[in-house]
Amino acid sequence: MTLTVDQLSESELLARIFPRLPAGTSTLLGPGDDAAIISAPDGRTVISIDTQVQDKDFRLAWPNGYATTGFDVGWKAAAQNLSDINAMGAVATAMVVSLTLPGTTPVGWVEGLADGLGAAIAALGAESCSVAGGDLSGGSEIVVTVAVTGSLEGREPLLRSGAQPGDIIAVCGNLGFSAAGWALQESSIGAGSQTTALQKAARLFNRPEPPLEAGPAAAAAGATAMMDISDGLLRDAARLAAASGTRLDLNGVVLGREAEKLSECGRLLGLDPLQWVLTGGEDHGLLSTFPANAVLPCGFIGIGSVLSAGGGRPAVSIDGRNFKSVVDGAVGWDHFAV
Known part of the structure; x- marks a missing residue:
């Protein structure tokens, strides 16, 4: 009993x-x-x-x-x-x-x-x-x-508001794996039919792995702004841009390579892995900005550049392309929209 x-x-x-x-x-x-x-x-x-x-x-x-x-x-x-x-x-x-x-x-x-x-x-x-x-x-x-x-162990805090035009945008940790795991568990694919890739996605949804060593390392490397990616890369990038009074332009080629890591999951679930990378939440990686001449700490990859705000341009773009939904806040996780 x-x-x-x-x-x-x-x-x-x-x-x-x-x-x-x-x-x-x-x-x-x-x-x-x-x-x-x-x-x-x-x-x-x-x-x-x-x-x-x-x-x-x-x-x-x-x-x-x-x-x-x-x-x-x-x-x-x-x-x-x-x-x-x-x-x-x-x-x-x-x-x-x-x-x-x-x-x-x-x-x-x-x-x-x-x-x-x-x-x-x-x-x-x-x-x-x-x-x-x-x-x-x-x-x-x-x-x-x-x-x-x-x-903070004597360091200054890293805020969302510190990004400057000319900075490098970088991420550390997983992108899109948790969203793929969520999609798997909402599907009809049971444990007996899951591939290694699907099992990894499910594990990272249920037990995410934030890179805890990366926060202090980013501070030591001169990061200008940082935040946890909890509600999706595009939504959180828009928040960082708004806090800093800047625009963020992301590199589509690099993001495509991140999506490629989830290609098998996308094929098996019939979904676009790039959407997981861009809008999937709960991976709990880090979105950071660094001065243009900074050496990125181990684990960080550059994914774009910080630009000046203005001209009616949206807070976030990919290869210069506008994403109206980013401005409207209609991407990523929202506790009151599901």
Whole structure:
């Protein structure tokens, strides 16, 4: 018989969760009191928060038969928050987690979520980050909210507003793989029929791999602006351009090479992989700009140039071609449009 959340007290459930969570060096006082205490040797604290909602951000059961595990949701909750801190050029120091759970949720699923949080923190290279506490509540659907703090370690933060005309536009991390994985899980292609390429796409959708070493490396290399690619390259590029008061012109040849990495997935799913590269979200790579004479850090590839704004031109173009939908904001992920 499956043990469910409503068969345990809150204290009993917490006793199953906390031993599974990592305790990093920055936590001076962890779970057990009314609040945690986190060290802030830099004198500044970077903070971000993200929420995953059942049937909005993930499904427990997908059309192709895949069942989302607690481990998947825990991993993604850690990854998306760690990526936001990374995009500021900072290093994550601590997380707090809020869980809303239906009473029928299996306890094993919740334990898996805790395991996924810890596994992502370790595997992605955020060993200094601890899970310092959190909150439990009951509800009609699963909701996972994670707030994460970070340290700039004496560096200046990398903002979206720093791009200058003449800068190189560069990205680091995956482009389009998460969107391909989403398309797979919305399809009828079950696990028994998946190729290696499709399996990789599904893995990166359920357990994204943000390049956490790249944020501080970009800061050290003189990056002028940076942000996490969470809602699609075009949508996020338009945001960076607007914040900087510039235009971004992307290189279609380079983007085509990125799409080529997903060509097998596109063929099997009957979809255009370039659309995944341009508009697919949740890969959690980095979109950055660097001075024209900068040496790009390891893992970054140049994908275009920053131009002066004005002349009625859109915020983002590809090889000089206008994309009206970018101006209208009609591309990429939007929580209130799906």
